[in-house]
Amino acid sequence: MTTEAAAAAGALQAHRPMLLGLAYRLLGSRHDAEDVLQETYLRWLGVDRSTVAEPRRYLSRVVTRLALDRLRARQAARETYVGPWLPEPVPTEPSPFGPLDRAELRDSLSTALLHVLERLTPPERAVYVLRSAFDLPYAEIAEILDRTPQDCRQLYHRATTRVRQEDRRFTTSRSERERLLEAFLAAARNGDLATLTHLMAADVTAWNDGGGHVRSARNPVRGADRVARFYAGIWGPRRGWTARRLELNGEPGILLTRADGGRYTLTVAAAAGRITEVFVVGNPEKLPPAD
Numbered sequence: 057m058t059t060e061a062a063a064a065a066g067a068l069q070a071h072r073p074m075l076l077g078l079a080y081r082l083l084g085s086r087h088d089a090e091d092v093l094q095e096t097y098l099r100w101l102g103v104d105r106s107t108v109a110e111p112r113r114y115l116s117r118v119v120t121r122l123a124l125d126r127l128r129a130r131q132a133a134r135e136t137y138v139g140p141w142l143p144e145p146v147p148t149e150p151s152p153f154g155p156l157d158r159a160e161l162r163d164s165l166s167t168a169l170l171h172v173l174e175r176l177t178p179p180e181r182a183v184y185v186l187r188s189a190f191d192l193p194y195a196e197i198a199e200i201l202d203r204t205p206q207d208c209r210q211l212y213h214r215a216t217t218r219v220r221q222e223d224r225r226f227t228t229s230r231s232e233r234e235r236l237l238e239a240f241l242a243a244a245r246n247g248d249l250a251t252l253t254h255l256m257a258a259d260v261t262a263w264n265d266g267g268g269h270v271r272s273a274r275n276p277v278r279g280a281d282r283v284a285r286f287y288a289g290i291w292g293p294r295r296g297w298t299a300r301r302l303e304l305n306g307e308p309g310i311l312l313t314r315a316d317g318g319r320y321t322l323t324v325a326a327a328a329g330r331i332t333e334v335f336v337v338g339n340p341e342k343l344p345p346a347d
Contacts, residue, residue, distance in 0.1 A: 061101060064097070064100050064101045065097065067100070067105070067111050068096070068100055070111075071112050072093065073151075073152065073153055073154030074112070074154055074190075075093055075096070075115055075116065076152060076153055077152075077154060077161070077165075078116060078119055078120065079093060079119050079123045080165075081165065081170070081173075082127060082182060083127055084170045084173070084174065085342075086146050086152075087341075088123075088126055091126075092126065096115060096118045096122060099118055100114075100115065116186075116200060117199065120200050121201075123182075124179070127181070128178050131178070137267065137268075138266070139267065139272055139274040139275070140264060140265050140274075140276060141265060141267075142263055142335055143167055143171065143174075144337070144342040145167065145304040145309065145337050145342065146304065146344070147302055147344050148165065148303050148306050149302065149303040153165065160188060160189055160191070161189055161306075162307075163306070164185065164188060165305040165306040165307075166226070166305055166306060166307050166325075167304070167305050167323050167325075168225070168226040168323075168335070170305070171263070172218070172222045173185075173219075176215050181215065182200075182201060183201070183211040183212045184216065186200065187208075187212050194212075224327060225325055225327050225332040226325035226327060226333065227326075227328075228326040228329070233324060234308040236324060236326050236330075237309075237310065237322070237324050239251070240252065240331060241310060241312075241322065243255065244284075244287040244291040245291050245292065245293065246293065247288045247293050248288070249284050249288055252280075252283075252284035253280045255331055256280040256284065256330055256331045256332075257327070257328070257331065257332045258279070258280050259278070259279070260278070260279065260330075260331055260333065260334065261276050261277070261278050261283075261333055261334070262277040262283045262286065262287070262333075262336070263276055263333065263334065264338070265337045265339050265342070266339055267338075267339030269339050269340055270318060270338045270339065270340070273286065283334060287334075291312070295314075296314060297312050297313065297314055298312070298313050299312050299313075305323070307323060308323070309321055309322065310322045310323075311344075317346075320337065320338040321335075321336065321337045322334070322335070323335045
């Protein structure tokens with residue numbers, strides 16, 4: 057590596073956790089986020105860096121624009137994805153996205169929120185992430201997106217309105233989600249339908265992402281009774297599963313492993329003391345490497 061290339065790499069590395077976190081929140085995919093950072097590095101290597109007064113600001117703009125291009129292409133191709141699409145679960149102890157010492161940074165990584173953000177337009181998602189997670193002023197967001205500050209304010213208003221329509225379904229504390237998650241898995245493995253049903257809201261929805269690579273429900277499973285029977289059937293007694301607790305996307309999660317090596321991650325959202333959403337990812341292309 058030349059001296060110039062080393063200097064460029066060092067400058068990018070200084071901001072890498074934040075940039076990776078930005079790309080991941082925009083895309084919901086660690087793999088795609090890493091690709092965006094690689095392309096950002098190539099562009100950074102080719103620019104006259106002596107003219108860049110604020111590298112973080114410049115790099116944030118490049119990452120955001122590349123991520124939005126990728127997001128638009130992915131949305132166009134989403135119709136071919138088999139079953140529900142869920143964000144890629146990422147272990148966050150330690151966090152590859154830098155410190156999660158602010159509630160906004162931690163909450164903006166949650167599977168539940170990222171799943172809601174999939175319903176926004178790419179510009180709405182970008183403004184929402186830049187404003188709510190990174191607290192950027194509208195003037196800087198406007199520069200990144202090549203829009204006016206007023207446009208960005210309107211995009212943020214639309215985005216927050218749509219998010220608030222859903223966030224009533226994930227309002228419980230971290231400790232309460234952890235309790236419900238543990239109780240849910242224990243009841244499913246014991247085949248305890250009564251307890252499972254009691255743990256969930258009547259309108260609970262279960263999302264299962266197998267991506268066509270593993271057996272998985274290809275449509276959301278809705279309603280406490282149906283969800284209870286579904287998971288008791290696949291995780292019940294004598295099914296041979298092992299479970300490992302870990303932090304995923306800044307929240308309590310569980311990695312389930314079958315005797316044949318098949319793996320799935322499990323997280324939940326909850327409100328008013330009941331599970332409102334169940335998120336299970338079994339697509340091996342999205343799972344963290346096995347230990």
